[in-house]
Amino acid sequence: DAEREAKRHVKYGEYATDEDTLMLLAALIHCEARGESYEGQVAVGAVVMNRVRSSAYPDSIYGVIYASGQFTPAMNGKVDKVLESGNINESCIKAAEEALSGVSPVGDMTHFRRVNGREGLVIGNHVFY
16 A cells, blocks of 8 residues: 555665774675665665664664674674675675665564565565564
């Protein structure tokens, strides 16, 4: 429905950051969603940015990504390995730039997981809620 669709596509203000933080966000997107559509990659970046904007989470991208118990690839060292290797999909870097520019295809949603019957917005293999 049109109203729900309009609510889902939001443009927040731009989040200014440095190259290292951009690449950190891109590395997380790479680990979580490199096999997903571009929209699905932007959506993962948007979840991180929605958390940064939310008072319920740390107020930095680094703080959100490395918060205890949140993103498995950050906790198990995969994000750090991808960052060190520099092998980050170009689409994941673009998705990180788009999320940082304020684009959110998932409104103000702050969570996603593999589709497993959970209610929410399905984009590819993830459900956002």
